[in-house]
Amino acid sequence: MSDATPTAAENPRRWLRRQGRWSVVEIVFWAAALLPFFFFPTYLPLASQVAIAALFAISVDLILGYAGIITLGHAMFFGIGAYAAGLLSVYGWGEPITGLLFAAAVAGLVGFVASFLIVRVQHLALIMVTLGLGFLTYELANAMTWLTGGTDGLRGVRIWPVFNYFRFDLWGYTAYGYSLAVLFICFLLSRVIVKSSFGLALRGIRENVKRMPAIGSDYKWHLQKIYVISAALAGVAGALLTQTTSTVAMEVLSFQRSADVVVMLILGGTGRLYGAIVGAIIFLLVRDQLAGVNPQYWYFGIGLLLMVVVLFMPRGILGMLTSLTTKRSRP
Amino acid sequence: MSEQIVLKTEAISKKFGLLEVAREVSLELPRGARHALIGPNGAGKTTLINLITGQLTPDSGRILLDGADITRLPPAARVRRGLTRTFQINTLFPDLTPIESVTLAICEREGKAGQFWRSLASHREAIDEAFGILSQLRLAEVATRTTRTLPYGQQRLLEIALALATKPKVLLLDEPAAGVPRDESAMLFSVIAALPDDISVLFIEHDMNLVFQFASRITVLVAGGVLLEAEPDVIRTDPRVREVYLGHDHD
Numbered sequence: 213m214s215d216a217t218p219t220a221a222e223n224p225r226r227w228l229r230r231q232g233r234w235s236v237v238e239i240v241f242w243a244a245a246l247l248p249f250f251f252f253p254t255y256l257p258l259a260s261q262v263a264i265a266a267l268f269a270i271s272v273d274l275i276l277g278y279a280g281i282i283t284l285g286h287a288m289f290f291g292i293g294a295y296a297a298g299l300l301s302v303y304g305w306g307e308p309i310t311g312l313l314f315a316a317a318v319a320g321l322v323g324f325v326a327s328f329l330i331v332r333v334q335h336l337a338l339i340m341v342t343l344g345l346g347f348l349t350y351e352l353a354n355a356m357t358w359l360t361g362g363t364d365g366l367r368g369v370r371i372w373p374v375f376n377y378f379r380f381d382l383w384g385y386t387a388y389g390y391s392l393a394v395l396f397i398c399f400l401l402s403r404v405i406v407k408s409s410f411g412l413a414l415r416g417i418r419e420n421v422k423r424m425p426a427i428g429s430d431y432k433w434h435l436q437k438i439y440v441i442s443a444a445l446a447g448v449a450g451a452l453l454t455q456t457t458s459t460v461a462m463e464v465l466s467f468q469r470s471a472d473v474v475v476m477l478i479l480g481g482t483g484r485l486y487g488a489i490v491g492a493i494i495f496l497l498v499r500d501q502l503a504g505v506n507p508q509y510w511y512f513g514i515g516l517l518l519m520v521v522v523l524f525m526p527r528g529i530l531g532m533l534t535s536l537t538t539k540r541s542r543p
Numbered sequence: 544m545s546e547q548i549v550l551k552t553e554a555i556s557k558k559f560g561l562l563e564v565a566r567e568v569s570l571e572l573p574r575g576a577r578h579a580l581i582g583p584n585g586a587g588k589t590t591l592i593n594l595i596t597g598q599l600t601p602d603s604g605r606i607l608l609d610g611a612d613i614t615r616l617p618p619a620a621r622v623r624r625g626l627t628r629t630f631q632i633n634t635l636f637p638d639l640t641p642i643e644s645v646t647l648a649i650c651e652r653e654g655k656a657g658q659f660w661r662s663l664a665s666h667r668e669a670i671d672e673a674f675g676i677l678s679q680l681r682l683a684e685v686a687t688r689t690t691r692t693l694p695y696g697q698q699r700l701l702e703i704a705l706a707l708a709t710k711p712k713v714l715l716l717d718e719p720a721a722g723v724p725r726d727e728s729a730m731l732f733s734v735i736a737a738l739p740d741d742i743s744v745l746f747i748e749h750d751m752n753l754v755f756q757f758a759s760r761i762t763v764l765v766a767g768g769v770l771l772e773a774e775p776d777v778i779r780t781d782p783r784v785r786e787v788y789l790g791h792d793h794d
Contacts, residue, residue, distance in 0.1 A: 224642040224674045227687045229664040409650040409666055410659035412639075416647050419636035426596075426634065427648040428622035428709050434657060441659075 232407040241486070245392055249385070256384035262496045263391035264452045269476045269488035270395075270402050271445035276474070277482030278406055279438050280418035281330065282339050284470050285346025286446055289319040291353065291465030293447025298366045298460040299359070306372040312394065312451050319447025320440050327436040334421075343467070350465040366460035380456065387456035394452055398445055402485055405441065414438055418483070475514065479521050481528020490530045546573035549743045550626070550713045555594055555604030555614075557767075564590045565601065566768035572713060576743040577736070579758035581751075583787060587767040588747045589631060592715050596628045597621050608713065623652070625712035629702040631721050631747075637691040641682050641701050644690065645673035648708035673708065680704045680734055696727045700734065707738075714738070716746035720753070732757050755779065763787065 248259040268290055275281040293315035300311050326345055333341050353360045361367055373379045378386045405411050413434050417424055424431040454460050463469065472495065480491025498517060502510035525532040550572040557565040564587045572578055580588050593599040595606055597618035606614045608626050616624075636644045649669040650656040664670075677686050680700045685693055690701065699719060706714055719735060720728035732753050738744065748754050754761065754775070761778045763770040765787055771778065778784055 224686050225664065225667060225670050228642065228646075228670060232662050232664050404662070405659045407662050407664075408659045409647070409656050409661060409663050409669075412643055412647050412663050413651070413656040415639060416636050416644070419638050420634060423630075423634045423636065423705070425617070425619040426622060426628060426630070427651050427705060428619050428627075429651045429656065430619050437657065437659070 238486075242396065245396075248388060253383065253385075256388045258496065258500055260384055260387045260391045260456050262492050263388065263395045264449050264456070265473070265476060265496055266489040266492035267391075267395045267398055267452065268446055268449040268473050269480070269492050270399060270485055271442045271449060272473050272477055273482060273485060273488040274402060274405070274414075274438055274445070275442045276477060277484065277487070278411065278418060279414040279435055280421070281435065281439065282335075283342040284339050284467070284474065285342035285344070285349075286442075286473060287465050287467070287469035288346045288349040289323060289443040289446035290450035290453075290469060290473075291349060292322055293319045293450030294454045294460050294464040295353065295360060295366065295450075296447065297451035297454040298369045301370055301454075302366065302368045306370045308371050308374050308390070308455050311371070311455060312448050315447045315451030315454075316444040319450070320444035323440045323443025324436070326443070327439040330439055331432040331435045343470075346465070346467060346470050350462070350467070353462060353465055360460070360462070363462055365462070369454060369458045369460065371455045371458060380458070384456075391452050391456060394448065398448060399485065399489075402445070405438075406485065410434065410437070415483075475518055477528075478518065479529060481525075481531035481534075484528075484530060484534075487528050487530040491528070494529065548572065549574050549576075549609060550595070550745075551607040552595060553605040553607065555591075555601040555606060557590065557594055557599060557601050563767045565594055566766070567604065568594075568764075568767075568769055570745075570762060570769075570772075572743045572745055574712075574743055575740045576745070577757055577759045578743070578745045579754045579761045580745060580747045580764060581749075581754055581761060582764035582770070585766075586764040588764055589717055590767070591764065592628055592717050592745075592747070596626060596715060622709050622711075625710065626715070627706045627709045627711035627713070628715040629706045629717060629719060631717040633695075633698050633702060635690050635698060635701055635705070637689075639690055640687050641677055641690060641693075641704065642670065642673055642686040644701065645676055645704050645708045646670050648705050649673055652709050676704050676707050680707075696723050696731070699723055699731060703735070711742060713743045713745070716744060718747050718749070720748065720750070725750075728753065 248255055272283065272286050276283060296315040296318040297311040300314050329341060330338065354362055371380055374386060374390050380386045413429065417431050417434060421431065450464055453464065476491035476495045477488055479494050480489065481487030498513060499510055502513040521529060548571050552568055552570045554567040554569050555565055556567050568591060580591065582588055590599065594601050597616060601614065605612055608624055613621055613624065646666065646669050647656065649672055650666060653669065655666060674683065674686060677683050680703060682697060682700055682704060685697060690698065693701070703719060716735065720731050723731060728750065735744065736757055758775055760772070761775055762772040763778065763784050770783060770787065771781060
């Protein structure tokens, strides 16, 4: 290849192409995701939780990290997806992949309706609207016990083997393999989105929403579109939880879950997809370790970690690592 | 008049409470115009640009672009019809590079910004056109640097590059050289002067030397109303204009 050393004035086409290229670190990262199968089989259930949380965090990163829509109610879509997949199974259809698609469609549809409200508000009002929608959904599920089982949880979820072959086993091999595969596919999809002209438009909205109309952009449509995609992905994450655990508890819609996912994203770093994954890994590993020490007060540790990251690594843990490596590579 | 009028305001007025910020302002911009809007601080120059571009809606009067009434159109729709502005205070995308910013504006113009399945790098024509605009504004060297790290003068140029990417028929420049040192502002205006002849430019500028150098027609705005509209030579010698400027503290 005649790839000369990049200069400030390098060919812009080549520069843009380079932004979309896979790096070695990324490939190693995904290869490392297979390690639990071989070295930490007792951690497989935790690894599934991480994969599901990572997918949920990616869905939030798309709107929060890329488009700048702050949300404290995204568990509503996670929960809707979880219940959609669970109910589909309870009513007799336990095929997992169509279950995921069904959950994505239901969550996406609700996201579409909600998006008309979301694009009308900004800043604090936006946070309050997302929070309010989250509370509404939670209490609706609480009231509709005939459908959701209320606080007793949804019973009778039976998920068929994946591809009619891989049974969900007690050790969690299928659960992790399945969650990881779905995470990877959804990640690829998200990666295509953020590397597209649409992804660029989202970053434009985040960077300066006032300029968008001045370049002729009907940016509210962009926001609605990414909100629907994000809701659908969150729904897939929720459905994964249902399918890998064969239960649905009210907790899937809880405010705690909405807040946790934002914490994960802040820990890992927003607007970089991998930050969502790294954040989910750190959050759940820390929780796992701290819960072993003192199951009651483990949020103390998370709170401490969150403050350290926000104060000393404003772009998240991954953001800090990236800036360290780029500094080193520059002579 | 044989000249074709591209932009026309018909007696537009706007009040904020009791304060008249625009008082029956009528303006005509022929194709290729280099029209300056001057007046003391608080005369309503930026307000007039906000009214023309749709950030504000006039209480009365009409705005016509190529003969079509655009008085009620939202700002983005006016941009798509070829009426574009720049901002007095940099309104850029700090974390994007110039090539990304201008490519974005072109993708929006072409209706391709919503395509989430196509990689940005595959929009080759848009990228090449963006690079062409950046080169024209002497920004080629910094096309792949993050906007926030650019010197202020180059950020001012990027303001104009973003506007040009929308392929405007009418370009409204709100103090394009605001905050730029004197020698650089002359360079900036020479770039503006070199814009294609079919673009009509209306610009706000405080430096009278630049105004007289680059404007072919001047409107003097005072307290929201048009005091005078004429050629530079007439403005230069008009006693009322002199009074407005001499009676006003220079900064």
